[in-house]
Amino acid sequence: xxxxxxxxxxxxxxxxxxxxxxxxxxxxxxxxxxxxxxxxxxxxxxxxxxxxxxxxxxxxxxxxxxxxxxxxxxxxxxxxxxxxxxxxxxxxxxxxxxxxxxxxxxxxxxxxxxxxxxxxxxxxxxxxxxxxxxxxxxxxxxxxxxxxxxxxxxxxxxxxxxxxxxxxxxxxxxxxxxxxxxxxxxxxxxxxxxxxxxxxxxxxxxxxxxxxxxxxxxxxxxxxxxxxxxxxxxxxxxxxxxxxxxxxxxxxxxxxxxxxxxxxxxxxxxxxxx
Amino acid sequence: xxxxxxxxxxxxxxxxxxxxxxxxxxxxxxxxxxxxxxxxxxxxxxxxxxxxxxxxxxxxxxxxxxxxxxxxxxxxxxxxxxxxxxxxxxxxxxxxxxxxxxxxxxxxxxxxxxxxxxxxxxxxxxxxxxxxxxxxxxxxxxxxxxxxxxxxxxxxxxxxxxxxxxxxxxxxxxxxxxxxxxxxxxxxxxxxxxxxxxxxxxxxxxxxxxxxxxxxxxxxxxxxxxxxxxxxxxxxxxxxxxxxxxxxxxxxxxxxxxxxxxxxxxxxxxxxxxxxxxxxxxxxxxxxxxxxxxxxxxxxxxxxxxxxxxxxxxxxxxxxxxxxxxxxxxxxxxxxxxxxxxxxxxxxxxxxxxxxxxxxxxxxxxxxxxxxxxxxxxxxxxxxxxxxxxxxxxxxxxxxxxxxxxxxxxxxxxxxxxxxxxxxxxxxxxxxxxxxxxxxxxxxxxxxxxxxxxxxxxxxxxxxxxxxxxxxxxxxxxxxxxxxxxxxxxxxxxxxxxxxxxxxxxxxxxxxxxxxxxxxxxxxxxxxxxxxxxxxxxxxxxxxxxxxxx
Numbered sequence: 001x002x003x004x005x006x007x008x009x010x011x012x013x014x015x016x017x018x019x020x021x022x023x024x025x026x027x028x029x030x031x032x033x034x035x036x037x038x039x040x041x042x043x044x045x046x047x048x049x050x051x052x053x054x055x056x057x058x059x060x061x062x063x064x065x066x067x068x069x070x071x072x073x074x075x076x077x078x079x080x081x082x083x084x085x086x087x088x089x090x091x092x093x094x095x096x097x098x099x100x101x102x103x104x105x106x107x108x109x110x111x112x113x114x115x116x117x118x119x120x121x122x123x124x125x126x127x128x129x130x131x132x133x134x135x136x137x138x139x140x141x142x143x144x145x146x147x148x149x150x151x152x153x154x155x156x157x158x159x160x161x162x163x164x165x166x167x168x169x170x171x172x173x174x175x176x177x178x179x180x181x182x183x184x185x186x187x188x189x190x191x192x193x194x195x196x197x198x199x200x201x202x203x204x205x206x207x208x209x210x211x212x213x214x215x216x217x218x219x220x221x222x223x224x225x226x227x228x229x230x231x232x233x234x235x236x237x238x239x240x241x242x243x244x245x246x247x248x249x250x251x252x253x254x255x256x257x258x259x260x261x262x263x264x265x266x267x268x269x270x271x272x273x274x
Numbered sequence: 275x276x277x278x279x280x281x282x283x284x285x286x287x288x289x290x291x292x293x294x295x296x297x298x299x300x301x302x303x304x305x306x307x308x309x310x311x312x313x314x315x316x317x318x319x320x321x322x323x324x325x326x327x328x329x330x331x332x333x334x335x336x337x338x339x340x341x342x343x344x345x346x347x348x349x350x351x352x353x354x355x356x357x358x359x360x361x362x363x364x365x366x367x368x369x370x371x372x373x374x375x376x377x378x379x380x381x382x383x384x385x386x387x388x389x390x391x392x393x394x395x396x397x398x399x400x401x402x403x404x405x406x407x408x409x410x411x412x413x414x415x416x417x418x419x420x421x422x423x424x425x426x427x428x429x430x431x432x433x434x435x436x437x438x439x440x441x442x443x444x445x446x447x448x449x450x451x452x453x454x455x456x457x458x459x460x461x462x463x464x465x466x467x468x469x470x471x472x473x474x475x476x477x478x479x480x481x482x483x484x485x486x487x488x489x490x491x492x493x494x495x496x497x498x499x500x501x502x503x504x505x506x507x508x509x510x511x512x513x514x515x516x517x518x519x520x521x522x523x524x525x526x527x528x529x530x531x532x533x534x535x536x537x538x539x540x541x542x543x544x545x546x547x548x549x550x551x552x553x554x555x556x557x558x559x560x561x562x563x564x565x566x567x568x569x570x571x572x573x574x575x576x577x578x579x580x581x582x583x584x585x586x587x588x589x590x591x592x593x594x595x596x597x598x599x600x601x602x603x604x605x606x607x608x609x610x611x612x613x614x615x616x617x618x619x620x621x622x623x624x625x626x627x628x629x630x631x632x633x634x635x636x637x638x639x640x641x642x643x644x645x646x647x648x649x650x651x652x653x654x655x656x657x658x659x660x661x662x663x664x665x666x667x668x669x670x671x672x673x674x675x676x677x678x679x680x681x682x683x684x685x686x687x688x689x690x691x692x693x694x695x696x697x698x699x700x701x702x703x704x705x706x707x708x709x710x711x712x713x714x715x716x717x718x719x720x721x722x723x724x725x726x727x728x729x730x731x732x733x734x735x736x737x738x739x740x741x742x743x744x745x746x747x748x749x750x751x752x753x754x755x756x757x758x759x760x761x762x763x764x765x766x767x768x769x770x771x772x773x774x775x776x777x778x779x780x781x782x783x784x785x786x787x788x789x790x791x792x793x794x795x796x797x798x799x800x801x802x803x804x805x806x807x808x809x810x811x812x813x814x815x816x817x818x819x820x821x822x823x824x
Contacts, residue, residue, distance in 0.1 A: 164636040165644045165652075168706065170602060171634055172656040173626045183644050 085145020
């Protein structure tokens with residue numbers, strides 16, 4: 001009991017970093033120092049200065065503005081993809097645990113199938129079929145997230161199904177779906193929230209990776225992954241082009257994973273004791 | 275000089291005093307029974323002797339083993355004492371052994387760790403020790419793994435680890451609690467025999483006063499971190515000087531009332547030829563596995579207001595039968611009728627209607643309730659069986675009335691389950707089972723997780739409710755004392771079959787089936803233990819006077 005409610009430094013740092021990224025993404029909707037799509041020939045490859053704190057890229061676009069605006073792309077893709085994973089995966093896991101038998105087998109084998117394909121492969125397939133873009137990136141990462149949430153939900157639900165209060169609910173004549181909704185889902189919510197924070201950080205990396213190979217959000221919409229790709233050839237002359245989006249990715253991923261770890265420690269006393 | 279001397283041992287954890295000036299001594303070759311309910315500090319005392327108090331505990335006082343103070347030793351020195359000078363046996367034989375190492379290695383490890391002998395020598399000691407605990411190498415090779423052994427056999431291995439180095443003191447914390455009664459008696463005898471042979475002191479920690487009466491030379495009673503009573507066993511039970519000792523002794527064998535005459539009214543519950551088979555492992559691709567019957571054609575009837583006991587050891591199929599009767603297990607065969615109406619083969623609508631007539635209370639007061647639900651919602655959950663469940667004020671009123679029936683207050687409705695003690699939680703479970711006014715309540719080990727004094731209170735409540743409400747109980751338990759107290763009729767189950775059935779008093783007085791007789795003989799019984807002690811004592815003193823005569 002005492003370890004529950006203990007707030008670790010991981011949780012504080014993670015929550016602060018995550019809040020910062022969200023705040024930046026929201027701010028960039030209404031304000032950035034320059035228009036991130038605006039090319040200024042005069043500022044091409046400008047080193048960091050007062051006018052351009054993060055410098056400017058080969059087209060003269062302000063890197064600070066691009067990094068700020070890139071955060072909303074990264075967040076939008078990550079949040080939507082994780083939500084898809086949670087929204088489809090968790091109910092599937094609950095269903096598998098509630099029904100057991102062939103339903104369980106079917107759901108879990110389907111999960112294995114999806115799990116075997118990396119997000120990148122799914123994104124390439126989708127891009128080949130429908131063309132590259134943010135929506136397809138979201139779908140690819142979302143599909144990749146489904147089995148993760150399904151497994152977490154099923155595992156936790158199975159252990160909850162063994163509890164006597166579930167027997168009592170069955171004696172009260174409740175059907176398995178009603179028991180899932182009333183007793184199982186609320187009790188595994190904390191585990192899913194933890195997993196969601198961790199999946200958010202993975203989704204940010206996946207989004208950057210897809211953008212890096214050109215399968216993410218398309219120009220002129222700024223994206224951290226594509227900024228890295230464009231900076232690659234210019235790394236010797238203009239290292240800031242890679243440094244700042246790279247740092248943005250690292251800090252965002254770090255923020256979400258620390259948040260996930262901190263939440264886990266807070267919500268699951270057993271993990272905190274380790 | 276006493277072997278073990280504890281002087282004014284106090285233990286404080288996070289500002290709370292958990293042990294208060296505990297002082298006791300154990301002599302060589304003596305069996306000391308340390309008895310108390312949960313939270314009394316008996317296990318903490320044992321752990322403090324071992325130098326394993328919970329993290330953050332502050333200890334004061336002295337624990338001396340043959341005059342050497344153990345509390346002043348550091349971890350390394352204490353590690354050398356544990357196993358060599360003090361052997362320990364814990365409650366749970368399932369977790370006491372390492373599942374991935376064979377039993378020989380686990381016993382030999384202790385020997386090699388403390389003696390620094392060669393592998394061959396250690397193995398020789400191991401084989402000797404395992405033979406001493408009744409597991410000779412001819413039948414139980416050292417290469418066996420724990421999962422290949424029964425609970426009792428595992429506990430024997432755990433005892434072998436404890437006695438391998440012939441320690442001066444053996445600490446046994448509830449060593450038989452997790453075992454079946456027939457196994458319990460054997461393990462207890464073994465522990466006492468070994469400690470007598472080695473001249474070691476044995477501290478037997480238990481919640482079970484009957485077991486202590488049977489085994490201990492001296493009794494120490496703990497309550498809320500303090501020793502409240504102690505004495506030589508015979509004298510202790512003769513006087514029962516402290517009120518708490520009296521309460522404990524009274525609670526061991528609760529007495530409710532005389533059994534009622536069998537009712538001639540039609541039965542509220544009938545079960546005919548219930549079978550629950552599990553398919554066994556396939557040995558061939560083309561042949562189905564041999565199925566095993568956990569419940570093998572069992573039939574029973576329950577009259578209105580009658581309390582039927584179902585006793586048996588673990589694996590006898592009694593819980594499986596209870597689940598089949600409750601309709602929780604779809605895969606069982608047989609015909610179950612409630613008030614004459616088919617329940618097991620009813621259509622869903624009838625099943626829901628009939629389910630109001632049969633409810634249950636489970637063993638574990640901790641997992642019985644959704645931790646996120648308030649008591650009011652928990653107790654009202656079975657209202658889901660009604661087509662027009664009571665709502666709002668009416669629902670609340672009925673929940674509060676039921677809580678008061680089971681001895682809780684109406685204000686408890688707004689609290690969460692974790693705010694209640696084990697006994698109070700079982701009362702909540704009983705309230706939930708009774709809210710639909712059922713005619714049958716299945717109680718599956720419903721009092722097994724409770725302390726004896728709490729158990730006596732819950733039994734009294736159940737008895738009172740059955741008389742006031744006319745509800746029938748199917749009381750499933752391994753605890754014969756409880757079954758004897760509350761049931762009118764008893765069925766003895768073994769390996770899926772009913773071996774004996776009859777009025778409780780008759781079955782206990784004159785069991786017809788040898789297994790029933792064995793069960794009754796093996797289960798600790800305070801009165802019998804004291805009587806046996808008296809005859810033993812008389813025989814011993816007669817022998818002494820004979821020796822003295824010539």
